[in-house]
Amino acid sequence: MSEKTEYRGSIHQSQKDLMLNWYEQLDRAATTGDPPTVSMMISGNCVELLEGFGAVPLYPEVNALQLAIRHQSLDPILAAEDLGYAADNCAYVKADIGCMLKGITPTGGKLPTPTLILCNFVGCNTYLKWFEHTAKLTGAPLYVIDVPFMRTDEPRKEDVEYVVRQLKETVEKLEQLTRRKFDYDRFRQAVDCSRRSEDLWSQIKHLARSTPSPFDAYFDAITLMGPLYVYRAKPEGVEFFETALAELQAKRDAGHGVYEREHYRLVMEGPPPYPYFRTFRDMFAKWQACAVASTYSTVGGLWEFGFRHDPDHPFESVALHMIEQNVTNRNYLQRYEQIRRYVEEWNADGVIIHFVKSCRLFSAGQGDMRDYFTKQLGIPTLYIESDLEDPRYFAEAQTKNRIDAFFEALEHSKATALRGSA
């Protein structure tokens, strides 16, 4: 029996208001040139730095996913393919480029030509080409921050210094482009706001360790991720996460879960299929299966294990966040360990890996990941394939079949164990 449940607190409306306000600022920037805007990648974003200029971030990924969730991504994807982009290129890139070509925006408002395209390159090679293309199409200046990949357990001191130097060069670049002086105090305050937002966000994620979990840490977490990337360095962001924590804490204290009865607890790996977000969610709702943790919600930052931005060392902590504390710049062994800890500490029954056809960054190696969890750790793990943006890759019947089979197996195992212990 299908059960459609999602968290609907006051923060749901606040989130909409905040994101609408963000798009209005972008619209104003497109019309008047103010505020300055900086295009960035979500993962390892340095939104704190922008606060020192009163600049607003512009995230092509957020635009792309907003289109997909509104079932509007195929047209721009086809427009990009008409231009020569291949079928297996990143669908986020194609949606973004297609939107520029066709003048489409997620809200219908205007999007500005960014003051600076800042390629905060963290793990995703595609981003370099993506931003080169957008620079060519828009004529906006491009600056690349080269962030060393995490090949070791801890970042080297030289790597942190290397990124800090580039961040300071970015400041110089932005001073020239915006004709504004960098406000160091405002930057430090932004870093402090981020510290507080991250602390609240981390507490929210730890609430999902309760049984039942008061929210779905994959599907519901996505609602909270927009403010996390756009507003975490602002007082509005801190206020939003204070409200979110209070609401979800109250739900947890009252023993209210996502479902009337939480049957299964899952860890989700990989981004969701945004064009079929609701359909995909319902496939888990049918089994009253709740995600208690997800790697996708750590794309923008990994805070539940203790890292916080540090106002006493603002540049260094921004650099550390970019190098070490976001999922895409971490090596596979670190990703394994992150998921293993979720399963163990968040008390999950299994892992769902959603392979994204057009994203090599997230998906390369996920077959081995499945093997590691099933064969070496004995954790039930399901591997399913579609795409985060391109609706053509989603096969509803096949996806549903695999998900149903996975839960039937869990059900059968539980029943067999019960019979054995009876």
Place this chain on the structure above:
Amino acid sequence: MRIASGVDVGSTQTKAVMMSDNGGINILARALVDTGANVQRAAERAFDKCCAEAGIQTGDVGFVVGTGYGRYKIAFGNAQMTEISCHAKGAGFLCPSTRTVIDMGGQDSKAISVGANGEVLDFVMNDKCAAGTGRFLANAAEVMGISLDEIGPLSLRGKYPVKLATVCTVFVESDILSYLAQGKKGEDILNGVHLAIAKRTVSLARRINLEPEITMTGGVARNCGMVHALEEVLARKLQISPDAHFMGAVGAALFALEKLDQSFEFGTWKGQHATSGGH
């Protein structure tokens, strides 16, 4: 005597099995029809044929479990299970010491790790692509201008298998035509076709734990060329039940019997009735 049925609506063929439990579990009858365009009708035809074969009235059947891709279209079905669970259950019943099942059907292939009670421990399936499935073999047969039943025996006569450049169901056609143009023998081409699919299927199956005894199920198990190719690549004999093609329906019927017996009365499964509009 309790009587229950399993109906497996596959992409190509629909299978129905009638089973009874009268102290011991027996298969009373089997029926096979082509699925065609009307999935619901195919399920009805298979079920009616199976009842007739068993010499019973439809009203005598206590519970019906539907499986396969068309399972939610079985209007008379009481509940649905995926074919993954059903193939495991069926294989666990007919080949009790099997711990690995390779199922090759019309449009998908899968490998299932099975527990001692016929429960699914792990499974892997081909992705959306039909490479490595019955459809690939059907296309190959069509290009060669022979029937699907002939390709297996003919492939066994091949001594010098060709190497296919693709396992794509669409592109295999040009690959085969190219070998025919080079004057290669039909049996060598078909031998190569079967080996290519066997290698792909085994590579898929290695992603689960391959246990010594492997049971093959699904319609492709009737193809002796495919069985031989798989055995060659795996370097071991496969268990092939005479009911391999009906294995999904057998499993579904077993679940239906358990339901009648109230021994499978747990969790969410009991809520998956056809009438609840679960799809």
